Amino acid sequence: MTKRCRGCGANLQTENPGEYGYIPPKRLGETDDDDLVCQRCFRIIHYNKDELGPVLATASSQALEEGVAWSDHVALVVDLLDFDAGLPSALLESVSARPLLVVANKQDLLPKKTTAAEVALWAKNRLRQLGVEAEVQVVSALNGFGFAGLAQWIEARQPKLLFAGVTNVGKSHVLSRLLGMRLGRKQQYAVKPTVSAYPGTTVSWSRWRLSGGIELADSPGFVPEGRLSDMLCPACARELIPSRTLSSKLYPIAPGQMMHIPGRAAVVCQDSTPGALLIGYCGSGVSWEKSSERHLAKWTREFDGHCPIQNWEEHTVTVPRNCDLIIHGLGWISARKGEYKLKGYLPAGTKFSLRPCLIGPKQQ
Numbered sequence: 001m002t003k004r005c006r007g008c009g010a011n012l013q014t015e016n017p018g019e020y021g022y023i024p025p026k027r028l029g030e031t032d033d034d035d036l037v038c039q040r041c042f043r044i045i046h047y048n049k050d051e052l053g054p055v056l057a058t059a060s061s062q063a064l065e066e067g068v069a070w071s072d073h074v075a076l077v078v079d080l081l082d083f084d085a086g087l088p089s090a091l092l093e094s095v096s097a098r099p100l101l102v103v104a105n106k107q108d109l110l111p112k113k114t115t116a117a118e119v120a121l122w123a124k125n126r127l128r129q130l131g132v133e134a135e136v137q138v139v140s141a142l143n144g145f146g147f148a149g150l151a152q153w154i155e156a157r158q159p160k161l162l163f164a165g166v167t168n169v170g171k172s173h174v175l176s177r178l179l180g181m182r183l184g185r186k187q188q189y190a191v192k193p194t195v196s197a198y199p200g201t202t203v204s205w206s207r208w209r210l211s212g213g214i215e216l217a218d219s220p221g222f223v224p225e226g227r228l229s230d231m232l233c234p235a236c237a238r239e240l241i242p243s244r245t246l247s248s249k250l251y252p253i254a255p256g257q258m259m260h261i262p263g264r265a266a267v268v269c270q271d272s273t274p275g276a277l278l279i280g281y282c283g284s285g286v287s288w289e290k291s292s293e294r295h296l297a298k299w300t301r302e303f304d305g306h307c308p309i310q311n312w313e314e315h316t317v318t319v320p321r322n323c324d325l326i327i328h329g330l331g332w333i334s335a336r337k338g339e340y341k342l343k344g345y346l347p348a349g350t351k352f353s354l355r356p357c358l359i360g361p362k363q364q
């Protein structure tokens with residue numbers, strides 16, 4: 001049987017260091033099968049460097065299909081900070097054959113005053129709006145929040161559970177923390193799934209046996225369309241992805257004024273309820289800024305930073321009071337105390353949508 005890397009699931013090989021799964025021949029003989037990791041995983045873990053880049057969409061779709069066929073339940077991991085981008089219809093279709101648990105991850109990034117019960121309810125409603133009926137567990141793989149509940153859910157079902165989801169939502173991190181809890185297994189696994197800030201880390205699906213009939217499997221991320229962070233180089237993408245804190249900026253934006261993240265997105269106010277406000281949310285590597293419509297070109301087409309965007313698209317959108325305009329792979333803008341009619345400028349192909357606000361007042 002082919003041996004697999006415990007970190008990323010790639011089939012191990014000793015011929016080509018430029019391909020996934022390469023392992024120096026002498027390592028293959030001297031390590032227990034459960035502890036084998038490929039050279040790429042080794043370098044991601046120890047030097048935070050991914051020399052081979054993300055898994056291809058075709059390979060990840062195929063591995064997902066195989067994983068779903070093996071499983072009897074699916075845990076769909078979604079990043080709470082990029083929720084809608086985590087639910088592409090093709091992915092939902094692939095996992096729909098199995099009972100679904102939605103694991104809403106990265107709870108640690110939300111403001112403390114936003115309670116988990118509130119978030120779980122919000123997530124359930126949002127899923128229903130998107131046509132998904134599922135149980136929801138709100139968790140943080142970073143600090144362990146919600147894992148007692150998640151472990152209980154697993155122990156009650158003794159499932160063959162596949163962790164699925166789009167790239168970089170924290171599937172491997174969630175699984176790694178669960179493996180640390182052991183769930184009845186006597187000995188901990190020494191090597192855990194590889195976690196990294198780069199999307200496309202996990203290459204194939206791989207299984208982990210725990211006690212009773214429980215088996216957990218990691219899978220490569222589904223590559224979604226329309227996520228702004230995927231259009232940039234890894235360094236620029238990392239600036240957009242919230243990792244330690246979520247940045248929020250509140251501005252009273254009036255007609256003729258705009259809010260923007262330099263070189264990435266801008267919204268110009270066309271009309272608004274007097275006294276209304278906009279709050280922009282994003283990762284802390286970038287920030288929403290206020291400016292005048294006069295400077296639109298400077299902050300979009302003429303931006304001279306790294307990874308300038310060549311093709312921009314213009315959209316008109318009305319954001320009702322207490323709703324969020326979400327820009328996939330970037331963040332969102334929330335309208336407070338009134339409604340906003342906005343002109344949005346986004347890199348061509350970036351998806352956006354409206355939803356009831358995640359943080360703050362829950363009724364319109």
Ligand SMILES: Nc1nc2c(ncn2[C@@H]2O[C@H](COP(=O)(O)OP(=O)(O)OP(=O)(O)O)[C@@H](O)[C@H]2O)c(=O)[nH]1
Pocket residue numbers: 105106107108109139140141142143165166167168169170171172173174194195196197198199200201202203219220221222242243244
């Ligand atoms: N703040 C925070 N970051 C997290 C959490 N879970 C995962 N991350 C970070 O998110 C990034 C992606 O985590 P992974 O576990 O590698 O994500 P994945 O879904 O397995 O990604 P692929 O294998 O690329 O599809 C890493 O930088 C993690 O440290 C969390 O609960 N909170």
Ligand SMILES: [Mg+2]
Pocket residue numbers: 171172173194195201202219220221
């Ligand atoms: Mg992974």
Ligand SMILES: [Zn+2]
Pocket residue numbers: 005006007008009010021037038039040041042194
């Ligand atoms: Zn590996």
Ligand SMILES: [Zn+2]
Pocket residue numbers: 232233234235236237306307
């Ligand atoms: Zn760049």
